[in-house]
Amino acid sequence: MTEKAKADWDERIALRSDEERGFAFPDLDPPKEVSAVGGVGQVTVDWSPVEGAVGYLILRSTGDHGPLEPVDHHSGDVLSVPGPPYVDTTCTPGTPYHYAVASVPEVTVAGRPSHPVGAVPLVADDALPQVQVIVDTVAEGIELQRPWVPMIGSERLSQLLCTDTTGGHEIGVELEDALRRMHDELGVRTVRAHAIFHDDTHVIDGDSYDFSVVDAIYDKLLAIGLRPVVELGFMPRELAGDPTKTVFEYGAIISPPASYERWADLIRALVEHLVDRFGLDEVLGWDFEVWNEANLEVFWSGTKAEWFHLYDVTVAAVKAVDERLAVGGPSSAAAGWVDDLLAHARANGTPVDFVSTHTYGSPPLDIRASLERHGYGDARILWTEWGVTPRHFNPINDSVFAGVFLLRGMRSAAGRVDALAYWVASDHFEELGPPPRFLHGGFGLQTVGGLPKPRYHALSLLSRLGPVELPVTLTGDGGGSLIEAWASRDRDRIAVLLWNLTLDQTKADGAPELTRTVHVELPGVDPSWQVTATTLGIGAGDLAAATAELGISEWPTEDQLTELVERSRMVSTPLELTGSVVEVTLPMPYAILLELTPNR
Structure with missing residues (x-):
């Protein structure tokens, strides 16, 4: 893809569609009990949650009288976070700051800030800062939630049938292998992808469907x-109101239909066919998702009202086959239009x-x-795309x-979502053109050639809980x-997953001042048990470092x-258990899985 085309994409992807609304969001109080504590290279901001908030925006000023501005951790997307605490590492050690927190009822709306509180991030010295972790190994515990298991994202699934090659590797074969690995090794159950109605699936054949x-x-x-998550889009060329409106290198059509009746007939025919072909019991386990990111101009050339109409007729067409089918x-994009859809659906009786x-x-x-205030508290929550960055390459x-x-x-989402689908399984991904080289900043958890990247390794660590x-x-x-931790028990095995991370992407290559010594206390564990540590860090499980070591540029x-x-x-590697304590050093970024088992 040309740099000009990439720049055009980067500009268009940020353009939100209509955000005007005919309803008001609640005026939420600022959080109470806000605190800011300076540590070495960081300030930790904490607060009490506010009922009705979907998130919180962290604000900061320099000195006593500077303006409060959102803390930008350079993610390129949503800056609000779902809850406390928040670690700010964009600050300068030794500089006084004031912090406030605003409740967020919806991603585009922030409430009044709390009263500011002061903190000074500390300058590093020769002594590593300490963190203590205590695991209650004898507690009854609760079921460990696994939000990565229900769903993974993928390139459009027609690529499963593609015999072309990228980097000498056949696309369809490797994409299938990548998805099989997600299922077999990590237990993933469904796949969500774009463009089931793209030109290459040929679903319209003259006056009939194929x-x-x-x-x-x-x-x-x-x-x-x-199982597939059937994203119903994009627009078949034969139905498009304006087939010149496209997205991606492969030209997916983003136009509303010329006839909503013909669109509804296509949806009904597809769903009827799927039920006939695969059986009602099977298809009742599938989800049907209406379009993709219509709140961005790059993905929907119509208005919000037109998309609401598309949603209504699509749901009616699916439910006409069987009311129990999930739509x-x-x-x-960016958590937008959630309240908008729910308010519209409630007003119009649309499921x-x-x-x-x-x-x-x-x-x-x-x-x-958001679901509760609109009366949809029983609806499932599916984050059908999520990742470290929205930017290609x-x-x-x-x-x-x-x-x-x-x-x-994944730790943050556990217990409050039904799926958190990482986008995507494989670097066989061609939205902005084929992968130009082996490591190119692709979205995939696995490379062309099928090698796991650190994100795949992270899912492997999670799967061992x-x-x-x-x-x-x-x-x-x-x-x-x-420093965060997620601990689990499995019969006679204790697993403790620890990591060191800031959301601040300017420190993605590491920040020595954020290194911590971590003392892990495991009261109740037999001192004779053996400890095995599996690490993911710069130089360990690090495909980019290995690629650089071998001098591979293409x-x-x-x-x-x-x-x-x-x-x-x-x-x-084995570690020593001293009494009931394990001591480890965690740079940033870094993760370590401690597995404790009887010494047989």
Whole structure:
């Protein structure tokens, strides 16, 4: 893709569609009990949650009288966070700041800021700051939630049938292998992708429909053990009001239909066919999502009102086949239009079986408050796209930082969402053109050639947590904000996943002042148990570092791929358990999984 075309995409992707509304958001009080505590290289801001808030915006001023401005952690998307605490590492050590927090009822609206509180980030010295982690190993615990399991994102699924090659690797074969690995190794259950109505699926044949290509695609998915999340889009050329309105290198049509009746007939025919082909019991387990990111001009050339009409007729067409089939949306960018869709649906009696939306660069907001205030508290919440950055060809996608970011987001979302789908499974992804080289900042968890990136390793670490979540207490410099922990029990195994991360993407390559010594106390564990540590850090499980070591700038040879597999593995080593304590050093970014088992 040309730099000019990429620049055009980057400009258009930021343009939101109509944000005008015929309803008001609640005027939420500012959070209470706001505190800001300076540590080495960071300030941790904490507060009490506010009922009705989907998130919180952190504000900062320099000195006593400077203006309060949002803290920008350079994610390129939503700056609000779902809850406390927040660690600010964009600050300058030794500089006095004031912090305030505003409640956010909806992603585009922030309430009044709290009363500012002061803090000074500390300058690093020779002593590493300390964090204490206490794991209640004998607690009854609760079921450990796994928001990564329900869904993964993918390039358009017609690519499963593609015999072209990228970097010498056949696209369809490798995309299928990547999805199979997500299912077999990580337990993922469904796949969400764009463009089931693109030109290459040929669903309209003159005056009739032909779903044979769709069948071939879904046959492959089901053979793997995966179900599709059927994103109903984009617009078939034969139905488009303006087929010149397109997105992506492959020319997906973003126009409203010339006839909503013909669109509804296509939807009904597709769903009827799927039920006939795969069986009602099977298809009742699928989700039907209306369009993709219509709140961005780049994905919908119509108005908000036209998209609401599209939603209404689409839901009616799906439900005409069977009322129990699940349909939802708004499948929006940056957590937008959630309240808009729910207010519209409630006013018009349109079903919303699930709410779907997207965000990048931060943990997903807690939109349960939006569902409750519109009377849809029972609807499922599906984040059908999420990742470290919304930008194509961003080197951060290949970084260890992105892997540790994934851990933070999944931990934050656990228990409050029904799915958090990382976008996407494989670097066989051609929205802005084919991958230009082996490591190119692609969205994939796996490379062309099928090698795992740090984000895939992070999911592997998560998958090794046991079924019972154990309580954890963190204290010290950055404990609970910079340093986080997720602990579990599985019969005679204790697993504690620790990580060190700031959301500040300017520090993606590391920040020595954020290194912490972590004392992990495990009262109740037999001192004779053995401890194994598996690490993900810069140089450990780090495919980008391994690629640089081998001097690969374009595409690796088969021998180099084999060498990269070995060099980019996560490292597992034994550690010493002193009484009931394990001590580890965590740079930033870094993750370590401690697994404790009886010494047999």
